Amino acid sequence: MARRISIWKYIDKYLLVLYLILLLGGFLTIYSSSYDGSISVDKFWGSSTGKQLVWVIVSIFLGFIVLLIEGSFIHNSSYIVYIIVLLLLVGVLFMPAIKGAKSWFQFGSFSIQPSETAKLSCSLAFARYLSSINVKFQDFKTRLSVVVLLSLPAFLIVLQPDPGTMLVFISFIFVMYREGLSGNILLIGLFAIIVTVIGVFLKASETSFDLFGANFSGNILFGMVLLLISIITFFIIKFFVLPRYRKEKFYRLAIVTVIGIVISLGVNHVYDNVFKDRHRNRFQIMFGIKEDRTGDGYNIYQALSAIGSGETTGKGYLKGTLSNDKYKHVPEQSTDFIFCSWAEEWGFIGSLLFIIVYLATLIRIVMLCERQRSKFTRIFGYCVASILFFHFMINIGMVTGLAPVIGIPLPFFSKGGSAILTFSLLIFILLRLDAERKVVLR
Known part of the structure; x- marks a missing residue:
């Protein structure tokens, strides 16, 4: 007691x-x-x-x-x-x-x-x-x-x-x-969420661009931009980071690049084939x-x-x-x-x-x-x-x-x-x- x-x-x-x-x-x-x-x-x-x-x-x-x-x-x-x-x-x-x-x-x-x-x-x-x-x-x-x-x-x-x-x-x-x-x-994880939100917005808004005589959806171009940024970052690490730190930096860059590109390209499939009309409408309303x-x-x-x-x-x-x-x-x-x-x-x-x-x-x-x-x-x-x-x-x-x-x-x-x-x-x-x-x- x-x-x-x-x-x-x-x-x-x-x-x-x-x-x-x-x-x-x-x-x-x-x-x-x-x-x-x-x-x-x-x-x-x-x-x-x-x-x-x-x-x-x-x-x-x-x-x-x-x-x-x-x-x-x-x-x-x-x-x-x-x-x-x-x-x-x-x-x-x-x-x-x-x-x-x-x-x-x-x-x-x-x-x-x-x-x-x-x-x-x-x-x-x-x-x-x-x-x-x-x-x-x-x-x-x-x-x-x-x-x-x-x-x-x-x-x-x-x-x-x-x-x-x-x-x-x-x-x-x-x-x-x-x-x-x-x-x-x-x-x-935060980066993945941001890329997902941007990808859904580009798909929901049906954004597309004409480039080199071809038409690219917003997410395809977004993936290309992420890849370009990764390439530039790769050379920055190679020439401006001390050798003993490069391996770790390259490893993180590779993970971020793969995640970014997979999400940006995968959003199109998920949006068209997984989401229902009501989900797509709600995203368009939210944005x-x-x-x-x-x-x-x-x-x-x-x-x-x-x-x-x-x-x-x-x-x-x-x-x-x-x-x-x-x-x-x-x-x-x-x-x-x-x-x-x-x-x-x-x-x-x-x-x-x-x-x-x-x-x-x-x-x-x-x-x-x-x-x-x-x-x-x-x-x-x-x-x-x-x-x-x-x-x-x-x-x-x-x-x-x-x-x-x-x-x-x-x-x-x-x-x-x-x-x-x-x-x-x-x-x-x-x-x-x-x-x-x-x-x-x-």
């Missing part, structure tokens, strides 16, 4: 309060987005908002149960949780499709989405493996094992298909960098190449009009119209586009306050990570921060038209039981592990 009292004493109150603020703000926004002024107590619990409140209560209850569990049990059960979730991801593929995806187990009026819990299981297994004795991230075997560990659930999620959730696994690269991933690899206010661009334009209508101070709580489900103006206004409801009712000032609270939460998590003696806790904490940051960045970008619509929920705000439970458990497990930092070294 004395041990548990000391653990409660060391629970980080700042992070707990920030979590509760976000959770309360999220539920009130969901309630407002579906409010029609006529919901009775009897009908409330049968509504989607009532079900969300049940999930909120369950999440908080299970979260406080987690605070009573020994950190050693969490550490030792990491691989077991990972395997169980993998089996669930396999099993869900045999379930009936809902909205075109086999992502849910249905239990009456409630459903569970295993792909959401995969974020938790991978964070635990990832932290457990990298914190093991004699495991160094600089070793090739370790890196390969990490790739396999993350790729298995990601592959199963793609089969559902749920590409939005699969992309969340990219966020683990931030944790890898913190644990020793070379900055050069991170820069190469401002065309407008489609009644088709694939409908969600974005409606979302922007709802956000803009809030102006500086907003319309007030329960006074939103464009983002209210009753008027059917913004699709998915309580899930992927929940930020529209908040922005319409609280305006620019309220939106800025939300961003400040969310960033404060991320900063607090990082502060908790950096004060750990336990490598397992530090790595798990960075997994939590990276996942939340990725969700926040993509969702806000998606709603404001800066990123394509890929179905990424806003943590603690978007409606969805599996998501709110997963994000809550991530926070509470971190709180539990952090609370024992002064008495346990793992």
Whole structure:
């Protein structure tokens, strides 16, 4: 009992309060987005908002149960949780499709989405493996094992298909960098992303050039430019870099050149043969190449009009119209586009306050990570921060038209039981592990 009292004493109150603020703000926004002024107590619990409140209560209850569990049990059960979730991801593929995806187990009026819990299981297994004795991230075997560990659930999620959730696994690269991933690899990854974006833009805009009497697509010419730059760089290294450094420079140049050319030339094939018409339309809308206010661009334009209508101070709580489900103006206004409801009712000032609270939460998590003696806790904490940051960045970008619509929920705000439970458990497990930092070294 004395041990548990000391653990409660060391629970980080700042992070707990920030979590509760976000959770309360999220539920009130969901309630407002579906409010029609006529919901009775009897009908409330049968509504989607009532079900969300049940999930909120369950999440908080299970979260406080987690605070009573020994950190050693969490550490030792990491691989077991990972395997169980993998089996669930396999099993869900045999379930009936809902909205075109086999992502849910249905239990009456409630459903569970295993792909959401995969974020938790991978964070635990990832932290457990990298914190093991004699495991160094600089070793090739370790890196390969990490790739396999993350790729298995990601592959199963793609089969559902749920590409939005699969992309969340990219966020683990931030944790890898913190644990020793070379900055050069991170820069190469950034270079690949930039080349991909440029390539998609050139293809989406159908850019072409006439050169030497022949017509070249934008990506073909882009690949030629990259090759020319690489050749020039090769001679610069050869004549201006000391001999003992040349081999390493040539090696990096070769990798960057191959990646750049393969991506620039491969974008054409992927864009034409892999992407569907709706994907191509969304890219064209995102890049401002065309407008489609009644088709694939409908969600974005409606979302922007709802956000803009809030102006500086907003319309007030329960006074939103464009983002209210009753008027059917913004699709998915309580899930992927929940930020529209908040922005319409609280305006620019309220939106800025939300961003400040969310960033404060991320900063607090990082502060908790950096004060750990336990490598397992530090790595798990960075997994939590990276996942939340990725969700926040993509969702806000998606709603404001800066990123394509890929179905990424806003943590603690978007409606969805599996998501709110997963994000809550991530926070509470971190709180539990952090609370024992002064008495346990793992």
